[in-house]
Amino acid sequence: MARRPNIVLVHGAWADGSSWSAVIERLQADGYTVTAPQFPESELAGDVARLREVLGRQGGPTLVVGHSYGGQIVTALGTDAPNVVGLVYVAAFGLDEGETIGKLLEQGPLGAALTHLDVDEQGFAWLPEDDFVNHFAADVDPVRARVMFAVQQPLALSALDEVMGVPAWKSHPAWFLVADGDQAIPPEAQRLFAARMKATTVEVASNHVAMVSHPDDVLRLIASAVHAVQ
Known part of the structure; x- marks a missing residue:
């Protein structure tokens, strides 16, 4: 049997690596x-450089999974994605060349999770607690959601204007979990991303942080990607 790929999980904005805890436990x-x-x-370049460092430590084929803005990081690997054998998007951005997150969000009503961004003096955007608990993580237990709020990783507002280069999904197979109740990235946009990249797609009745509220669905999608790349 072919070797199982390593799994690298890329968190998004207003989350951190711990947001993958339930998925990590199941994978391990x-x-x-x-x-x-x-x-x-x-900045996107710094995030991509960090991902490349992590990929360089894998020592074998690797499946990369991105959530939310983490999809932007994964996509920006472009054609230079050492060890990567597949891409999995979980309620994530999957832009095409020349696009920006900001221009995409301008095309429709802003999701309820993002309507009151609190931008600090260094230009980082934070989510207020009410928006985080009731919209960003709406289907997560409120106690858990408030913990996530406390450890949120803010996003540099300038990231919304970062222009995508050649996307990694043009040269790698992709899988996509659409969160059909998402209040951060519109589900319609997620469906567009998935269709353009010809991704194997599943839809889940979830809010934005599906890896927290629906880890078994995320695990099944990752497992199907593993089976395909093996």
Whole structure:
């Protein structure tokens, strides 16, 4: 049997590596080697460089999974993605060349989770507690959601204007979990991303942080990707 790929999990904005905890536990129980690093989210180039460092440590084929802005990081690997054998998007951005997150969000009503961004003096955007608990993580237990709020990783507002280069999904097979109740990235946009990249797609009745509220669905999608790339 072909070697199982390593799994690298890329968190998004206003989350951190711990947001993958339930998925990590399940993957490790199934015998996978899993890495879920922290990303500064101060600039896309720095986040991609961090991901490349992590990929360089894998020592074998690797499946990369991105959530939310983590999909932007994964996509920006472009054609230079050492060890990567597949891409999995979980309620994530999957832009095409020349696009920006900001221009995409301008095309429709802003999701309820993002309507009151609190931008600090250094230009980092934070989510207020009410928006985080009731919209960003709406289907997560409120006690858990408030913990996530406390450890949120803010996003540099300038990231919304970062222009995508050649996307990694043009040269790698992709899988996509659409969160059909998402209040951060519109589900319609997620469906567009998935269709353009010809991704194997599943839809889940979930809010934005599906890996927290629906870890078994995320695990099944990752497992199907593993089976395909083997």
